[in-house]
Amino acid sequence: xxxxxxxxxxxxxxxxxxxxxxxxxxxxxxxxxxxxxxxxxxxxxxxxxxxxxxxxxxxxxxxxxxxxxxxxxxxxxxxxxxxxxxxxxxxxxxxxxxxxxxxxxxxxxxxxxxxxxxxxxxxxxxxxxxxxxxxxxxxxxxxxxxxxxxxxxxxxxxxxxxxxxxxxxxxxxxxxxxxxxxxxxxxxxxxxxxxxxxxxxxxxxxxxxxxxxxxxxxxxxxxxxxxxxxxxxxxxxxxxxxxxxxxxxxxxxxxxxxxxxxxxxxxxxxxxxxxxxxxxxxxxxxxxxxxxxxxxxxxxxxxxxxxxxxxxxxxxxxxxxxxxxxxxxxxxxxxxxxxxxxxxxxxxxxxxxxxxxxxxx
Amino acid sequence: xxxxxxxxxxxxxxxxxxxxxxxxxxxxxxxxxxxxxxxxxxxxxxxxxxxxxxxxxxxxxxxxxxxxxxxxxxxxxxxxxxxxxxxxxxxxxxxxxxxxxxxxxxxxxxxxxxxxxxxxxxxxxxxxxxxxxxxxxxxxxxxxxxxxxxxxxxxxxxxxxxxxxxxxxxxxxxxxxxxxxxxxxxxxxxxxxxxxxxxxxxxxxxxxxxxxxxxxxxxxxxxxxxxxxxxxxxxxxxxxxxxxxxxxxxxxxxxxxxxxxxxxxxxxxxxxxxxxxxxxxxxxxxxxxxxxxxxxxxxxxxxxxxxxxxxxxxxxxxxxxxxxxx
Ligand SMILES: Cc1ncc(C[n+]2csc(CCOP(=O)(O)OP(=O)(O)O)c2C)c(N)n1
Numbered sequence: 301x302x303x304x305x306x307x308x309x310x311x312x313x314x315x316x317x318x319x320x321x322x323x324x325x326x327x328x329x330x331x332x333x334x335x336x337x338x339x340x341x342x343x344x345x346x347x348x349x350x351x352x353x354x355x356x357x358x359x360x361x362x363x364x365x366x367x368x369x370x371x372x373x374x375x376x377x378x379x380x381x382x383x384x385x386x387x388x389x390x391x392x393x394x395x396x397x398x399x400x401x402x403x404x405x406x407x408x409x410x411x412x413x414x415x416x417x418x419x420x421x422x423x424x425x426x427x428x429x430x431x432x433x434x435x436x437x438x439x440x441x442x443x444x445x446x447x448x449x450x451x452x453x454x455x456x457x458x459x460x461x462x463x464x465x466x467x468x469x470x471x472x473x474x475x476x477x478x479x480x481x482x483x484x485x486x487x488x489x490x491x492x493x494x495x496x497x498x499x500x501x502x503x504x505x506x507x508x509x510x511x512x513x514x515x516x517x518x519x520x521x522x523x524x525x526x527x528x529x530x531x532x533x534x535x536x537x538x539x540x541x542x543x544x545x546x547x548x549x550x551x552x553x554x555x556x557x558x559x560x561x562x563x564x565x566x567x568x569x570x571x572x573x574x575x576x577x578x579x580x581x582x583x584x585x586x587x588x589x590x591x592x593x594x595x596x597x598x599x600x601x602x603x604x605x606x607x608x609x610x611x612x613x614x615x616x617x618x619x620x621x622x623x624x625x626x627x628x629x630x631x632x633x634x635x636x637x638x639x640x641x642x643x644x645x646x647x648x649x650x651x652x653x654x655x656x657x658x659x660x661x
Numbered sequence: 662x663x664x665x666x667x668x669x670x671x672x673x674x675x676x677x678x679x680x681x682x683x684x685x686x687x688x689x690x691x692x693x694x695x696x697x698x699x700x701x702x703x704x705x706x707x708x709x710x711x712x713x714x715x716x717x718x719x720x721x722x723x724x725x726x727x728x729x730x731x732x733x734x735x736x737x738x739x740x741x742x743x744x745x746x747x748x749x750x751x752x753x754x755x756x757x758x759x760x761x762x763x764x765x766x767x768x769x770x771x772x773x774x775x776x777x778x779x780x781x782x783x784x785x786x787x788x789x790x791x792x793x794x795x796x797x798x799x800x801x802x803x804x805x806x807x808x809x810x811x812x813x814x815x816x817x818x819x820x821x822x823x824x825x826x827x828x829x830x831x832x833x834x835x836x837x838x839x840x841x842x843x844x845x846x847x848x849x850x851x852x853x854x855x856x857x858x859x860x861x862x863x864x865x866x867x868x869x870x871x872x873x874x875x876x877x878x879x880x881x882x883x884x885x886x887x888x889x890x891x892x893x894x895x896x897x898x899x900x901x902x903x904x905x906x907x908x909x910x911x912x913x914x915x916x917x918x919x920x921x922x923x924x925x926x927x928x929x930x931x932x933x934x935x936x937x938x939x940x941x942x943x944x945x946x947x948x949x950x951x952x953x954x955x956x957x958x959x960x961x962x963x964x965x966x967x968x969x970x971x972x973x974x975x976x977x978x979x980x981x982x983x984x985x986x987x
Contacts, residue, residue, distance in 0.1 A: 391734075420764065420765055420766070420767050421767055423765050423766040423767065423769065424766055424767035424768070424769045425769075429769060430733070430734070430770070432733070432770070433762075433765055433766055433770075436757075437753065437757045437758075440726065440753060440754065440757060440758065442726070443722065443723050443725070443726020443727055443729070443730060443754070444726055444727075444729050444730035444733065444758065445730060446723070446726070446727055446730060447726065447727035447728065447729060447730020447731040447732075447733075447734070447738070448730040448731070448733065448734050449730075450727065450730070450731060451730070451731050451734035451735070451736050452734075454686070454712055454713075454736070461730075473720075473722060474722055474723075474726065474753075477718070477720040477722055477723035477726075478723060478726065480718055480720070480723075481717065481718055481720070481723055481727065484718065636764075638767075638768075639763050639764040639766075639767050639768045640763070640764050640802060640803050641763070641803065641805075641826075641827050642763070642771070642825075642826035642827055645855050645902035646855065646902070646904075646905075646906070647855070647902035647903060647904070647905055648902060
């Protein structure tokens with residue numbers, strides 16, 4: 301009995317999932333997929349590629365050849381782990397920092413560069429045709445995910461919408477409105493909050509008084525789980541479970557991936573203004589790539605030679621993509637009208653002509 | 662042919678669209694068993710089931726965002742926002758997503774959704790229920806903004822909006838939901854979007870309006886006729902993109918223009934039309950372009966709302982004044 305003898309009518313709990321310790325040792329029996337050495341290696345490769353790609357993108361930005369860019373440094377395991385548990389026919393609704401998920405799903409590196417280079421053609425990408433582009437207004441893609449999942453349910457399609465956003469986004473009504481609706485209709489959708497501890501300069505403790513983000517799903521009526529977001533095995537395992545449950549008609553799930561943003565928020569940010577260097581240094585010890593490498597090396601699944609070969613491959617792949625990006629011809633100004641409406645309304649024909657240099661406007 | 666009210670015409674169009682196309686989904690607050698607070702969706706849930714006529718939680722941003730997600734998946738969602746004053750949380754979704762996802766993805770994803778809402782003052786409604794924010798919406802590239810002014814046009818334009826491959830905000834003039842009656846054949850035939858309707862021809866002055874204000878505008882044209890002034894009346898119907906050709910053609914004929922809207926004056930859509938005429942119709946003009954609009958205030962509650970809205974007298978006076986120039 302609680303205070304005043306009133307009965308407790310509900311209790312909730314939030315679980316935390318982790319397999320690989322920061323030094324690569326194992327905490328608990330691994331999930332089934334982890335016995336597949338080639339799968340683990342592919343997760344590792346994807347994270348390393350992402351880190352290389354990020355480094356190059358920042359260099360391009362610094363030399364004026366790319367616009368503002370958001371790196372995944374330190375949180376590579378989240379987007380790679382989540383995307384690796386999806387099927388091709390599922391739909392991804394990513395935020396601007398989920399490059400790793402898009403790349404896993406087949407989006408070309410040069411397309412991502414095009415997008416951050418300020419060219420909409422980057423969003424006409426080679427990934428699954430129904431995947432959403434990066435969402436820039438924070439959290440506003442969550443209602444889309446609910447709408448997408450509603451369409452799946454209405455058509456009885458065994459597909460799942462996977463929506464990714466940051467810890468800051470969980471403060472927005474959009475996110476809660478979408479989660480609430482998904483709960484009501486038991487929609488096949490998985491919400492993933494990448495809790496990298498910071499929303500630009502605002503730390504989690506100023507974002508919410510909630511002990512975990514995972515518990516936010518409890519109010520919406522479905523399971524929320526916390527995972528070690530720097531442990532790609534844990535992220536993938538949680539995603540597999542959640543996506544399978546959603547596909548199976550059990551309704552939505554929420555995953556809080558607890559990780560750390562080791563880099564600046566974007567290339568326009570200087571995190572040293574608000575974040576102590578010691579905090580960052582301490583977090584480097586937990587980062588996901590070294591962790592998985594230590595595990596793989598310990599299991600004799602990965603060698604120094606493998607590492608060198610991967611480095612060379614990544615370099616080559618990234619450089620080739622950059623070349624293709626830089627060689628992409630700019631478009632004519634009039635093309636800004638081309639996808640405004642299905643057919644260009646009569647009222648805008650003159651404006652388009654003006655941009656094409658054919659009219660006097 | 663049956664005589665129906667404007668809101669019944671909306672209902673007919675929704676039913677027809679749902680009958681013809683299994684992808685059409687109606688969603689909003691109280692749209693199910695209650696048939697919507699204005700009864701626009703009455704009977705639809707019984708006929709098409711709760712999955713296609715969906716009572717949503719009370720969350721407007723969600724309704725518009727769900728529409729985006731559904732539309733991108735190839736459904737044809739028709740969302741209802743109970744009153745225009747509650748549409749403002751949807752602006753984020755309309756501006757940042759619905760209206761531009763085709764452009765952002767260069768045609769890979771499209772958003773064939775409709776968001777319907779009652780529009781305008783004059784029904785003695787509580788605070789926040791009488792908004793006329795069409796100019797705000799008409800400023801959004803990639804969107805269509807449509808306002809019918811009769812049962813016939815409500816039916817035909819709503820069908821067109823639902824069939825349109827791009828997002829449409831469909832503003833229904835609350836004040837004439839029941840006051841406007843007309844014969845509507847449930848033929849399934851749409852009317853064209855982006856096209857203005859000339860409701861009455863005349864040589865002396867052009868009166869341009871949309872939605873419920875056409876009631877006063879037409880009455881003003883009658884009064885002017887009694888004075889020997891032949892007014893041409895244009896129902897703009899689609900505000901984004903709007904039919905510049907019909908507007909300029911009429912000005913070329915009459916040389917005089919009075920624009921009537923109940924929305925507040927500054928930055929209202931009347932300013933856009935006046936600017937168009939100044940840019941491309943100036944040489945036809947015999948008199949300054951006049952605007953008869955609501956005032957630059959918050960739309961007042963019941964006791965003052967009639968004073969806020971353009972009256973027949975104000976329209977007649979503006980037209981008369983225009984005709985004094987020659
Ligand atoms: C609605 C909205 N408000 C503000 C911004 C500006 N902004 C961009 S990212 C960001 C912080 C987001 O933090 P979080 O959701 O934790 O994601 P993270 O960037 O850490 O991945 C802000 C405030 C935005 N993009 N969208």
